[in-house]
Amino acid sequence: xxxxxxxxxxxxxxxxxxxxxxxxxxxxxxxxxxxxxxxxxxxxxxxxxxxxxxxxxxxxxxxxxxxxxxxxxxxxxxxxxxxxxxxxxxxxxxxxxxxxxxxxxxxxxxxxxxxx
Amino acid sequence: xxxxxxxxxxxxxxxxxxxxxxxxxxxxxxxxxxxxxxxxxxxxxxxxxxxxxxxxxxxxxxxxxxxxxxxxxxxxxxxxxxxxxxxxxxxxxxxxxxxxxxxxxxxxx
Numbered sequence: 056x057x058x059x060x061x062x063x064x065x066x067x068x069x070x071x072x073x074x075x076x077x078x079x080x081x082x083x084x085x086x087x088x089x090x091x092x093x094x095x096x097x098x099x100x101x102x103x104x105x106x107x108x109x110x111x112x113x114x115x116x117x118x119x120x121x122x123x124x125x126x127x128x129x130x131x132x133x134x135x136x137x138x139x140x141x142x143x144x145x146x147x148x149x150x151x152x153x154x155x156x157x158x159x160x161x162x163x164x165x166x167x168x169x170x171x
Numbered sequence: 172x173x174x175x176x177x178x179x180x181x182x183x184x185x186x187x188x189x190x191x192x193x194x195x196x197x198x199x200x201x202x203x204x205x206x207x208x209x210x211x212x213x214x215x216x217x218x219x220x221x222x223x224x225x226x227x228x229x230x231x232x233x234x235x236x237x238x239x240x241x242x243x244x245x246x247x248x249x250x251x252x253x254x255x256x257x258x259x260x261x262x263x264x265x266x267x268x269x270x271x272x273x274x275x276x277x278x279x280x
Contacts, residue, residue: 159204
């Protein structure tokens with residue numbers, strides 16, 4: 056149980072275009088989902104907390120107008136990277152908890168974004 | 172500030188035992204996780220400790236001492252597939268998850 060599906064697994068896009076990444080909890084409801092970014096050989100960096108039915112909470116330094124998050128239902132959150140630039144190339148990973156706040160995060164398989 | 176320390180890299184031999192340490196200073200404590208992350212993949216959950224002591228799960232065990240702000244992940248009978256990064260993460264008093272930078276474990280034959 057507690058499966059998180061993330062799509063696409065990888066995407067290559069041209070500079071200036073937008074990319075949407077989907078994150079779904081397949082067998083549980085997630086009122087909260089988390090979006091992380093990870094650069095090569097670095098640790099996970101929390102970008103934002105996605106809340107179902109309300110605005111996302113962004114971490115300091117993360118541009119909310121660039122990284123649009125929509126948590127439309129209890130099983131789906133999307134991250135849209137708008138006007139992507141090469142420096143946005145990274146590994147984006149979503150996660151969710153299947154239970155209480157001290158229950159483990161379950162991660163999607165991640166999306167490798169390359170902006171050319 | 173909040174801080175989690177773990178070694179950057181460790182090397183061990185196939186079939187041996189390795190212990191990966193994690194020390195933390197956080198505002199409150201509501202549990203500690205260990206995750207495994209293979210290169211290019213997302214993290215996968217290994218263990219959760221909230222009380223002092225040792226939790227054993229197959230070849231992997233995790234230990235916690237809350238008074239010392241210390242945990243370790245013990246991997247026995249190492250296999251080549253155990254080559255990965257191991258991430259320590261602590262839940263603070265606000266239920267925020269604080270991540271360590273990870274320990275890259277290299278297994279040699």
